[in-house]
Amino acid sequence: MSNDIRLVVLDMAGTTVADDGLVERAFGAAAGSLGVETGSAEHATMLEHVRATMGESKISVFRHLFGEEEKAQRANTAFEAAYHDLVDAGHCAALPGAAEAIAELRGQGRKVVLTTGFSRSTQDRILAALGWQDIADLTLCPAEAGRGRPYPDLALAALLRTGTDAVRQIAVAGDTGYDMLTGTRAGASVVAGVLTGAHDEQRLRADGATHVLKSVAELPALLGPVG
Missing domain, CATH: 3.40.50.1000 (HAD superfamily/HAD-like)
Incomplete structure (x- = not known):
C-alpha cells in the first residue's frame, strides 16, 4: 500500500x-474517593460509561459522571494518583x-x-x-x-x-x-x-x-x- x-x-x-485493566482500577479508586461503592449499581453504571468512552479525555469523563466541576476535579486527581501508583509499581x-x-x-x-x-x-x-x-x-x-x-x-x-x-x-x-x-x-x-x-x-x-x-x-x- x-x-x-x-x-x-x-x-x-x-x-x-x-x-491490562489499569484504567478501570484507577477509576474504581476515583469513584470510591467520592463515595461510590465498588459493586454497587451506581458503580456499574459509571463503569459502563467509562468503558464506552475509552479514549476520551479523563476529566471530560468525570465531568459527565459527577456533574459538578469540583467533584469532577476531585475524581480526576484521585484517578491520576491511583494510575501513577500502578505505573510506579511496575504495571506498565x-x-x-x-x-x-x-x-x-x-x-x-x-x-x-x-x-x-x-x-x-x-x-x-x-x-x-x-x-x-x-x-x-x-x-x-x-x-x-x-x-x-x-x-x-x-x-x-x-x-x-x-x-x-x-x-x-x-x-x-x-x-x-x-x-x-x-x-x-x-x-x-x-x-x-x-x-x-x-x-x-x-x-x-x-x-x-x-x-x-x-x-x-x-x-x-x-x-x-x-x-
Missing part, C-alpha cells in the same frame, strides 16, 4: 501500551511490537506522534516508565491540543506541530471508537483500529475505521513505502 502518508498519530493505552508495559513499529514508521521517513486521553503528568509517567521519552517525534495530551477525543484536535494539532502539509497525509491508529472518530473528523486517509485494547472490530468500524489490525505491529506493512 504505497501512499503519501507522512504523519502517523498513535494512541497509547491499548494501542502501543498495554492497559509496551505492547509486543509497538516500539519496533514506531521505529520502523520513523525509519520509513514518517513523523510519529503519540497521543492520549490522560493528562500530561500521567502521559509523562508512562513514557518515563517505558523509557520512551524520545521514541516519537512528539507527544500530545488533550490540554495541549484544545479538546480531546472524539474531536479532531489531537490529530490536527499533530499536523500543525510537525509541519505536515495536508490532512490526507495523516494516518491515525487506536483501539477505541473515539480514536476512529478523531481520525475521520480530522480527514485522515488511514484510520486504523487495533484489536489489542478496549473496543471490538464492530465498534471500530462503526466509528469509521478504514482498516482493522490485530495490533499496531501490522501498521508499517499496511502503510508501506512513502509514495
Whole structure:
C-alpha cells in the first residue's frame, strides 16, 4: 500500500501500551474517593460509561459522571494518583511490537506522534516508565491540543506541530471508537483500529475505521513505502 502518508498519530493505552485493566482500577479508586461503592449499581453504571468512552479525555469523563466541576476535579486527581501508583509499581508495559513499529514508521521517513486521553503528568509517567521519552517525534495530551477525543484536535494539532502539509497525509491508529472518530473528523486517509485494547472490530468500524489490525505491529506493512 504505497501512499503519501507522512504523519502517523498513535494512541497509547491499548494501542502501543498495554492497559491490562489499569484504567478501570484507577477509576474504581476515583469513584470510591467520592463515595461510590465498588459493586454497587451506581458503580456499574459509571463503569459502563467509562468503558464506552475509552479514549476520551479523563476529566471530560468525570465531568459527565459527577456533574459538578469540583467533584469532577476531585475524581480526576484521585484517578491520576491511583494510575501513577500502578505505573510506579511496575504495571506498565509496551505492547509486543509497538516500539519496533514506531521505529520502523520513523525509519520509513514518517513523523510519529503519540497521543492520549490522560493528562500530561500521567502521559509523562508512562513514557518515563517505558523509557520512551524520545521514541516519537512528539507527544500530545488533550490540554495541549484544545479538546480531546472524539474531536479532531489531537490529530490536527499533530499536523500543525510537525509541519505536515495536508490532512490526507495523516494516518491515525487506536483501539477505541473515539480514536476512529478523531481520525475521520480530522480527514485522515488511514484510520486504523487495533484489536489489542478496549473496543471490538464492530465498534471500530462503526466509528469509521478504514482498516482493522490485530495490533499496531501490522501498521508499517499496511502503510508501506512513502509514495
